[in-house]
Structure formats: C-alpha cells, structure tokens
Amino acid sequence: MRGIFTAGVTDVMMENGVEFDGAIGVSAGAAFGCNYKSHQIGRSIRYNLRFCRDKRYASVWSWLTTGNLYGADFCYHEIPDTLDPFDKDTYNSSKMEFHLVCTDVFTGKPVYRLCMESNDEFCELIRASASMPIASRPVKVAGMTLLDGGMSDPIPVKYFESIGYNRNVVILTQPISYVKEAPSNQRMMKLLLRKYPAIYRDVMNRHKVYNETTRYLREKEKRGEVFVVRPPLPLEIGKVEHDEKKLRKVYEIGRREAERVIEDMKAFLK
Numbered sequence: 001m002r003g004i005f006t007a008g009v010t011d012v013m014m015e016n017g018v019e020f021d022g023a024i025g026v027s028a029g030a031a032f033g034c035n036y037k038s039h040q041i042g043r044s045i046r047y048n049l050r051f052c053r054d055k056r057y058a059s060v061w062s063w064l065t066t067g068n069l070y071g072a073d074f075c076y077h078e079i080p081d082t083l084d085p086f087d088k089d090t091y092n093s094s095k096m097e098f099h100l101v102c103t104d105v106f107t108g109k110p111v112y113r114l115c116m117e118s119n120d121e122f123c124e125l126i127r128a129s130a131s132m133p134i135a136s137r138p139v140k141v142a143g144m145t146l147l148d149g150g151m152s153d154p155i156p157v158k159y160f161e162s163i164g165y166n167r168n169v170v171i172l173t174q175p176i177s178y179v180k181e182a183p184s185n186q187r188m189m190k191l192l193l194r195k196y197p198a199i200y201r202d203v204m205n206r207h208k209v210y211n212e213t214t215r216y217l218r219e220k221e222k223r224g225e226v227f228v229v230r231p232p233l234p235l236e237i238g239k240v241e242h243d244e245k246k247l248r249k250v251y252e253i254g255r256r257e258a259e260r261v262i263e264d265m266k267a268f269l270k
Contacts, residue, residue: 001241001250002173003028007035007044008254009171009229014041016262018269020169022097024112024160026149029171030100030129037098038091038118045251047084049244058240069135069240076127088118101149101156102128105138108198110152112159113142132239133199134192151202155213157226169265170217172230178214180207227268229257 006029014036025033032044051057056074063069080086091098102111102125115122121142128139128146138145153159157170183189183203193200220226237250 001028001048001237001239001247002235003032004045004048004237004241004247004250005173005231005235005254005257006171007032007048008251008256009258010036011041011045012255012258012262013265014039016266018262018265020096022099022160022165024099024101024156025129026101026154026156027130027132030126030149034086034091034098034100034115034118034126037094037096038087039094040087040090043084043086045247047079048247050084051079052242052244052247063135067137069132070130072127072137076123080123086118091118092116099156099160100125100129101153101159102139102144102146103149103152103199103202105145105147105196105199108152108202110149110156110159111144111146112156133196133203135239138196147196147199151199151206152209154206154210155217157213157217167269169227169229169269172214172217172228173235175231175233176218178234180210182207224268227261227265229261229265231257 010033020036023033023036025031035043054074055061056071058070058075060069062071066072098115100113100115102113103109104111113125115125124139124141125146128141129149131137131139131146132148133151136147138147140146149156155170155172157168160168186204189203190200193203217226217228221228231253235250235253237246241247
C-alpha cells in the first residue's frame with residue numbers, strides 16, 4: 001500500500017500535463033500506474049478509500065476463502081468493470097506504452113510485458129504483477145505461471161534503459177536512507193515456498209537486487225541522468241490498510257512531494 005504515495009505523485013504529474021512515451025510498473029506500481037495511460041486522475045485513491053474496509057477487497061477472509069489476500073475477482077474485475085470503471089477506450093487509444101513486470105514461478109526470472117490494450121489478459125497480468133508470494137495464488141496467464149514482479153526486478157530502470165528509454169522519472173516508495181535487509185525468517189519462507197524454490201531464491205536475494213538498484217539510481221541522480229521522486233520519511237502504512245486516514249495521509253504526502261519537485265521534473269524532461 002506504499003503505492004498510494006505513487007498515486008499521489010502521478011496524479012499531480014497528470015494534473016500538470018506531464019506526458020511520457022512509456023511507463024513501467026511493478027506490483028502496486030502496475031495496478032495503480034496503468035491509470036496514467038487511461039488518464040484517470042484520482043482513481044487509485046478513490047477506490048482504495050471506498051473499498052479498504054470491504055472484506056472482498058483485501059482481508060484474511062479473502063485469503064482463507066480464495067487463497068488471495070487481495071480478492072482476485074473483486075479487485076481485478078468487479079471494480080474496474082463495474083464499481084469504478086477503468087477507462088479502456090482512453091487506455092487503448094493512448095500511444096503511450098505501458099509495460100509491467102511479473103516473475104515466472106518456475107525460473108524466478110522477471111517477465112516483462114508490453115500492454116497496449118486493456119483486455120482480460122491485461123487484467124490478469126496486472127494481478128500477477130501484484131500477487132505476493134504466500135499471500136496470493138500464482139496466476140496462470142499467457143501460457144505462464146506468474147507472481148509478483150517485485151520478487152525479481154523491484155525497480156526495473158535498467159530494463160527500461162535497455163529498450164531505449166534513457167530519460168526516466170523513477171518513483172520510489174522508500175526514503176533515500178532506506179536499506180532493505182535480508183529476510184529474518186528464512187526457514188519459514190523455505191517451508192512455505194517449498195513448491196517454488198526459484199521464488200524462494202528470489203525472496204532471499206531480493207534485498208541485494210533492491211539495494212544495488214538504489215545505489216545505481218543515486219549515482220545516476222548525481223550525474224543528472226535520472227529524476228527520482230521518493231518520500232522524505234518512511235511511510236506509515238501497512239501492506240494491507242483499512243484505515244482511510246492513513247491512506248489519505250500517504251496519498252497527500254505523495255502529492256506534496258510531487259508539487260515540490262514538479263517544475264524541476266519538467267525541466268529535466270525538456
């Protein structure tokens with residue numbers, strides 16, 4: 001739910017007419033970031049506030065009854081199709097590329113997908129990108145079995161550079177001082193992920209990948225080669241959040257940070 005910070009940042013960017021040739025999202029960054037291509041300002045915070053207390057949205061009840069902490073049908077079909085419609089027409093007509101990252105459960109390798117059209121496969125790929133191991137069932141889509149992209153490539157800036165995007169704005173949800181630590185519950189994780197040893201290896205190595213990438217970004221920042229937006233302090237919000245006040249607070253932190261740097265961002269993108 002730290003992705004609500006990102007939603008605040010991107011809403012301000014859209015309000016200020018900031019446009020991109022392409023974007024890439026991972027996990028919540030994919031689930032919320034696709035609203036940039038459909039240009040739906042305020043949608044991410046709106047439906048999170050509306051449904052955060054609904055057990056069909058995110059709850060232990062959902063996990064126990066469906067195997068998914070975030071309800072698959074409710075979150076990825078009922079909400080975008082009916083309750084808070086995703087603007088498929090605008091998304092499909094936009095020339096902006098939208099990419100996302102998932103993780104192949106059998107190889108542990110990142111799977112990068114370009115999603116130019118909103119359709120059933122797109123919805124399932126978004127769900128896969130945001131399906132945390134243990135808290136979610138693997139998603140079978142496009143002939144693959146996938147889980148959270150954050151396991152294999154949590155900040156895919158190098159991939160985006162490799163396909164030609166060389167002037168990037170990166171939105172992080174941790175402050176500059178944050179260093180991810182190695183998991184402390186290795187035995188339990190190994191037991192719970194025994195069916196997916198490649199995912200277990202990803203979980204054990206994720207802190208190394210994350211920390212190396214943030215070091216890479218700091219060096220590029222110093223050279224003026226990337227523009228990074230991050231919260232000034234740790235965000236006080238849970239992986240599942242039922243408190244509307246906390247959701248709104250984190251969203252507003254994102255908005256304030258974006259408003260603080262928006263003119264510098266525009267100058268960087270010229």
